[in-house]
Amino acid sequence: MKKLSLSAKFYLAFVFIVLYAPIFYLVFYSFNSGGTMNKFDSFTLEHYAAVFEDKRLLVILINTVVVALLSALISTILGVFGAIGIVSLRNMRMRNILLSLNNVLIVSPDVIIGASFLILFTMIGIKLGFFSVLIAHIAFSVPIVVLMVLPKLLEMNTSLIDAAQDLGASKRDILTRVILPYIQPGIFAGFFLALTYSLDDFAVTFFVTGNGFSTLSVEIYSMARAGVSLTVNAISGLVFVVTILVVVGYYFVVNRNKGKVDKSA
Amino acid sequence: MKKLIQATVAIVIISLALLYTTKLLNISGGKTGKDILTIYNWGEYIDPALLKEFEKETGIHVIYETFDTNEAMLTKIKQGGTAYDIAVPSEYIIEKMLEEDMLIPLDHTKLPNLKNIDSYFLDLPFDPHNKYSIPYFWGTVGIVFNPDKVGEFDFHSWQDLWDPALRRQVFLVDSAREVVGIALNNLGYSLNTTDDSELAEAEAKLAELAPNVKAVIGDETTQLMVNNEASVALTWSGQAADMIFENEALDYAVPHEGSNLWFDNIVIPKTSKNVEGAHKFINFMLEADSAAENADYVGYSTPNKAALALMDEEVVNDERFYPPIEQRETLEVYRDLGLDYIGVYNEMFLRFKMSIR
Amino acid sequence: MNKANKTALIPYSLWILLFVIAPIALVGYYSLLDLEGNFSLINYQTFFSSIYLKMTLSSFWYAFLVTLFTLVVSYPTAYLLTKMRHKQLWLLLIIIPSWINLLLKTYAFIGTFGLSGPINAVIKLFGLPEQQILFTDISFVFVAVYIFIPFMILPIFNSLDKLNPTLIDAARDLGASPITTFRRVILPLTMDGVKSGIQVVFIPALSLFMITRLIAGNRVITLGTAIEQQFLVTQNWGMGSTIAVFLIIFMVIIMLITGQKSKGGRVR
Numbered sequence: 001m002k003k004l005s006l007s008a009k010f011y012l013a014f015v016f017i018v019l020y021a022p023i024f025y026l027v028f029y030s031f032n033s034g035g036t037m038n039k040f041d042s043f044t045l046e047h048y049a050a051v052f053e054d055k056r057l058l059v060i061l062i063n064t065v066v067v068a069l070l071s072a073l074i075s076t077i078l079g080v081f082g083a084i085g086i087v088s089l090r091n092m093r094m095r096n097i098l099l100s101l102n103n104v105l106i107v108s109p110d111v112i113i114g115a116s117f118l119i120l121f122t123m124i125g126i127k128l129g130f131f132s133v134l135i136a137h138i139a140f141s142v143p144i145v146v147l148m149v150l151p152k153l154l155e156m157n158t159s160l161i162d163a164a165q166d167l168g169a170s171k172r173d174i175l176t177r178v179i180l181p182y183i184q185p186g187i188f189a190g191f192f193l194a195l196t197y198s199l200d201d202f203a204v205t206f207f208v209t210g211n212g213f214s215t216l217s218v219e220i221y222s223m224a225r226a227g228v229s230l231t232v233n234a235i236s237g238l239v240f241v242v243t244i245l246v247v248v249g250y251y252f253v254v255n256r257n258k259g260k261v262d263k264s265a
Numbered sequence: 266m267k268k269l270i271q272a273t274v275a276i277v278i279i280s281l282a283l284l285y286t287t288k289l290l291n292i293s294g295g296k297t298g299k300d301i302l303t304i305y306n307w308g309e310y311i312d313p314a315l316l317k318e319f320e321k322e323t324g325i326h327v328i329y330e331t332f333d334t335n336e337a338m339l340t341k342i343k344q345g346g347t348a349y350d351i352a353v354p355s356e357y358i359i360e361k362m363l364e365e366d367m368l369i370p371l372d373h374t375k376l377p378n379l380k381n382i383d384s385y386f387l388d389l390p391f392d393p394h395n396k397y398s399i400p401y402f403w404g405t406v407g408i409v410f411n412p413d414k415v416g417e418f419d420f421h422s423w424q425d426l427w428d429p430a431l432r433r434q435v436f437l438v439d440s441a442r443e444v445v446g447i448a449l450n451n452l453g454y455s456l457n458t459t460d461d462s463e464l465a466e467a468e469a470k471l472a473e474l475a476p477n478v479k480a481v482i483g484d485e486t487t488q489l490m491v492n493n494e495a496s497v498a499l500t501w502s503g504q505a506a507d508m509i510f511e512n513e514a515l516d517y518a519v520p521h522e523g524s525n526l527w528f529d530n531i532v533i534p535k536t537s538k539n540v541e542g543a544h545k546f547i548n549f550m551l552e553a554d555s556a557a558e559n560a561d562y563v564g565y566s567t568p569n570k571a572a573l574a575l576m577d578e579e580v581v582n583d584e585r586f587y588p589p590i591e592q593r594e595t596l597e598v599y600r601d602l603g604l605d606y607i608g609v610y611n612e613m614f615l616r617f618k619m620s621i622r
Numbered sequence: 623m624n625k626a627n628k629t630a631l632i633p634y635s636l637w638i639l640l641f642v643i644a645p646i647a648l649v650g651y652y653s654l655l656d657l658e659g660n661f662s663l664i665n666y667q668t669f670f671s672s673i674y675l676k677m678t679l680s681s682f683w684y685a686f687l688v689t690l691f692t693l694v695v696s697y698p699t700a701y702l703l704t705k706m707r708h709k710q711l712w713l714l715l716i717i718i719p720s721w722i723n724l725l726l727k728t729y730a731f732i733g734t735f736g737l738s739g740p741i742n743a744v745i746k747l748f749g750l751p752e753q754q755i756l757f758t759d760i761s762f763v764f765v766a767v768y769i770f771i772p773f774m775i776l777p778i779f780n781s782l783d784k785l786n787p788t789l790i791d792a793a794r795d796l797g798a799s800p801i802t803t804f805r806r807v808i809l810p811l812t813m814d815g816v817k818s819g820i821q822v823v824f825i826p827a828l829s830l831f832m833i834t835r836l837i838a839g840n841r842v843i844t845l846g847t848a849i850e851q852q853f854l855v856t857q858n859w860g861m862g863s864t865i866a867v868f869l870i871i872f873m874v875i876i877m878l879i880t881g882q883k884s885k886g887g888r889v890r
Contacts, residue, residue, distance in 0.1 A: 004702060008702050026729075059287050070276070085630040086634075105645075107872075109831065111862075116645035122344055128346035187269065199720075206333075217723055222333045226309035441855065480841065621840070
């Protein structure tokens with residue numbers, strides 16, 4: 001492999017700096033004793049202490065993470081099967097119709113999705129709370145998974161499947177041994193973007209939540225009128241650090257065992 | 266494939282573990298089914314210590330949910346699904362809620378502390394005899410400005426906003442009635458007008474304001490004014506108080522031609538399953554000590570006369586936030602305009618926004 | 623094979639029925655109601671008034687700009703990422719910032735772009751007068767691009783990553799210049815990734831809201847902002863739904879333009 005040129009490194013560094021700049025800004029002010037994101041008065045850890053005293057906020061944080069993980073997981077499964085199904089359609093027009101329908105939720109503004117889901121849930125009689133929020137998040141994350149998996153499926157060489165068939169592989173085997181491993185990058189991409197959708201969503205969650213269940217986004221938006229408290233900065237800072245540690249840690253643990261694991265994948 | 270299965274299992278295990286943790290964290294308040302009171306309020310709009318005190322005093326467990334706009338809150342309550350016992354909407358929404366029969370009448374015999382409220386704030390046109398609502402906080406619409414930067418302007422008149430010297434210096438709020446309102450006030454018309462020729466005049470007047478507008482924004486005005494991003498902003502008194510608290514260079518004025526008088530009121534929606542507890546809560550918040558403590562925490566103007574006696578004199582005598590009687594005469598409360606005219610105001614506002622370049 | 627794959631469609635079709643068809647039907651229905659709840663085409667009439675057409679045009683213009691810049695930034699980034707040693711890890715590090723709440727990050731941008739923010743501090747360091755960065759369309763496009771970068775990088779990265787390096791070597795051996803190699807070999811082979819990237823950026827960019835107010839101070843108004851206002855402020859669900867209907871129509875058109883033609887895996 002060639003080494004990256006200096007200008008390439010500069011370019012990448014620039015992209016990363018821009019992506020992380022706002023987060024560092026937030027974390028920086030989470031140490032501000034002044035109480036706002038404006039003037040930095042002096043260093044303090046009080047906002048971090050406040051996080052651990054505020055049980056309500058901790059519960060909300062955990063709710064947010066659980067909904068994000070579960071909805072991303074389930075929508076990934078749904079989306080992968082959906083994409084495989086779409087590709088199996090021979091009728092091009094049918095395919096295009098399904099794909100257009102798939103994208104309706106991506107294009108619809110959150111308020112519309114939220115309001116119509118709310119009407120839907122109360123019509124069916126689903127109790128507003130954890131499950132209604134989870135279902136809503138699954139629902140609006142499915143399309144992004146489909147869009148991430150589809151190109152991988154399309155570029156997949158059909159002769160791979162034919163070869164497997166000729167070698168006597170069952171349908172199940174073809175799915176688990178040929179298709180899924182091949183589209184794996186698309187699956188992970190879909191999963192991570194579904195996580196992003198779920199963590200970022202405010203409007204839909206707002207409409208379909210109830211009975212005391214809340215997520216971080218809903219909480220942060222409703223604070224806007226009186227000013228977002230730095231406790232939220234602190235909690236975001238903590239989440240950020242933990243995420244980075246988990247991701248980097250997991251990556252290196254997996255990679256150390258790579259030689260052994262990869263062959264069975 | 267193995268990687269996919271591993272990841273799936275890991276996610277499920279982590280999620281279950283986290284869910285279990287919330288159960289542990291919730292254990293203190295886990296008396297479900299017993300005496301529960303669900304409150305629906307703006308974020309950071311109550312002193313959390315008061316909620317704890319109320320829980321201790323009455324044994325009622327409080328569930329606290331928040332919203333970010335009146336209209337979104339209205340949609341939620343209308344659709345049902347959650348048994349909200351208490352909500353804190355602004356006054357123009359109360360009229361709408363009454364129209365749609367969404368509120369439970371209050372039992373005044375259970376609210377002895379109602380006597381603490383200044384009679385000026387009682388029996389207002391949007392809710393005669395306070396049958397359905399009790400004032401929680403109140404305020405005005407006015408102009409927050411930085412005297413060091415705007416020189417001779419004191420904003421005792423709305424017309425100051427139109428001065429060419431303020432080119433691209435003014436923040437407006439992203440709310441049709443407030444912005445159309447400054448033109449109406451400046452022309453001497455009612456804030457609740459549905460007279461098309463008056464509105465046309467107001468639109469022409471607004472068009473002249475466009476060059477002075479720097480941005481049309483929402484709650485973030487607070488942060489921006491504290492940062493001195495602009496020298497003038499149209500805002501609500503409660504937020505102005507926040508800004509001045511953070512940035513002492515700022516000042517607030519309510520122009521003399523008149524302005525809006527607004528309220529956030531406590532109501533009991535029809536969704537309530539604990540009407541008894543809701544009354545207890547309202548009465549608790551009406552107590553002089555709790556109202557004073559709450560006003561101190563939130564920083565908005567309280568209608569509670571008895572509480573004023575307990576508060577910092579400097580705050581209570583600040584005529585910017587507790588305007589004297591003469592000025593109160595010029596203030597006007599919004600009435601519900603009906604969907605047609607809400608539409609007219611908003612279309613007009615949209616045209617105005619699209620003309621800002 | 624195909625039969626098994628059709629069963630895969632069952633849960634997905636159920637999802638479409640419940641969460642796509644039902645809401646569309648609802649939106650279509652509401653778009654035909656006037657303020658009093660009577661059937662009428664008044665909303666469609668209003669849509670074709672000058673103000674909404676102007677808004678549609680400006681929405682498209684900004685969505686186009688946002689998509690273009692996102693693509694210009696993302697393609698080289700994705701390409702360089704595939705050349706890195708721990709590329710999967712770096713890719714994850716591109717996504718992680720998007721997990722921090724958007725409103726908070728937007729507040730951070732407001733602070734950064736502000737007159738007393740760090741960028742203006744640097745400008746003043748060079749002895750230049752402070753610049754109004756916030757509330758301009760440039761800052762709007764910048765923040766929108768920021769939001770969409772991961773959505774563009776992921777599909778492009780995935781299509782670049784599987785690109786067979788021998789193809790590139792072959793092209794080079796045959797005397798193709800780097801530019802020709804890129805244009806004739808790399809780009810066509812990664813076109814599917816680019817297309818999905820454009821779809822997941824352009825379409826949502828049409829309905830961006832919140833940052834139109836926070837970053838652009840309502841100097842940019844998109845169709846999404848208008849729908850938001852109609853639903854929440856004006857409480858005219860009919861008009862809001864009508865704009866949404868047009869948004870969906872535009873989306874279908876874009877899908878048809880960028881959609882897969884008759885090539886692709888299973889169809890021969």
